[in-house]
Amino acid sequence: MTADRVNLRTMPVRLWPWWSQHAIDLVGGLLECGDLAGADAGHQQIDACEQMASHTLAAGRPVMMCDSGTAALETLYAALGLGRGSEVLVASHSFRATVTAMLPAGLVPVLCDADPGTGHIDLDDAATRVTARTAALVVTHTWGRPADLDRIRAFADRHHLVLLEDCSHAHGTRWQGRAVGTVGDAAVWSTGTTKMVSGGKAGLLTCTDRQVWERAMVLAQPKHRAAARVDGAQLLALTATGAGHNRRVHPVAAVLVTDHLIRLPHTLAAKNERQSNIETVLAAELPWLQPLPAPQGHVDGALYKWHWRSTGRPGSDTARVLSAAGIRARLPAAPLHRLPLFTDDRLGALLGLRRLVTPDPATFPGTRALLEGLVEIDTRDMYESLPDGDTDPAVAALERAASLTTKECA
Known part of the structure; x- marks a missing residue:
């Protein structure tokens, strides 16, 4: 049994998941x-x-x-x-x-x-x-x-x-x-x-x-x-x-x-290929937007989502520009110590849960530094390799984002 290959020439952009x-x-x-x-x-x-x-x-x-x-x-x-x-x-x-x-x-x-x-x-x-x-x-x-x-x-x-x-x-x-x-x-x-x-x-x-x-x-x-x-x-x-x-x-x-599971090797290879190509264009078109470095010791697998750090401008502004250009971008989810279950220790009792210790947000400087300027890229349109000779739609979107950024700064 082998993984079915999606024909991207004959179908609109499709978001994962799909099955054979x-x-x-x-x-x-x-x-x-x-x-x-x-x-x-x-x-x-x-x-x-x-x-x-x-x-x-x-x-x-x-x-x-x-x-x-x-x-x-x-x-x-x-x-x-x-x-x-x-x-x-x-x-x-x-x-x-x-x-x-x-x-x-x-x-x-x-x-x-x-x-x-x-x-x-x-x-x-x-x-x-x-x-x-x-x-x-x-x-x-x-x-x-x-x-x-x-x-x-x-x-x-x-x-x-x-x-x-x-x-x-x-x-x-x-x-x-x-x-x-x-x-x-x-x-x-x-x-x-x-x-x-x-x-x-x-x-x-x-x-x-x-x-x-x-x-x-x-x-x-x-x-x-x-x-x-x-x-x-x-x-x-x-x-x-x-x-x-x-x-x-x-x-x-x-x-x-x-x-x-049968398709997994193909899925990982396709996502990594697309990521490499897109990061090459990213460096050329939007150099102020840096992908998070690859983890040390990471030898196999693919990233579930991509994260790019916006330097010199708020992540919310960058996410807005990327979204307008056609990139599936947003801010990452808030850390747990910012969510109601952990900021109000009375709420858990409504569900019969034990009282939680309310954490002090000041004790999470690393989390704050991690998320500062970070933009999350949804990769659900990156699960298939492109046919030879086809331009990656994400590449065109990055070029549009670069153009939009240039106009905003003009």
């Missing part, structure tokens, strides 16, 4: 036979997807599918058995679900500053926030930029912390020759929405501890699928009821995720 005709036909077959529950002990599409994800993303570690990346995170946070009130170190510059998914388990997120050069958790700042209650560290490979896993693993070991990787932006990414998601004690990939591997709404998890794996199985996959995979007598008894969750994936999503 083979996948569409398989989904049609599922609809015709009515096999949509995925509740049996074994299911052809789900089992095949988990096996391919294990091989493609997780270096052979066992992989479990859930119905979303957030559900996979919730499952792992509960399955780790850290105890209610345990503290978890996480960068304020993280996707919201990386943090909010730990709240139902009674875990306390401790927001840490970001390194302004990489965007990842500042381990020096994190060290000052370690207490006797600190039990885990979560690292997010944000925007597809892998964190320094050597330093992070050493930090977690030194402080006796469980290390969890959120790889939802980093499918197929490697750090110093190792796949992200295989250095931590547990890892999650979102395979929903517009991710580089997408089933519309789905997620993947893996972990190294068999007890954690079996607890996750009972929490996410009650009854037949869990009973076929759990060995411990007590947890096996719980498979009859589960714990009130139903997080198993839909077979249609499994078909779509498998399709993107």
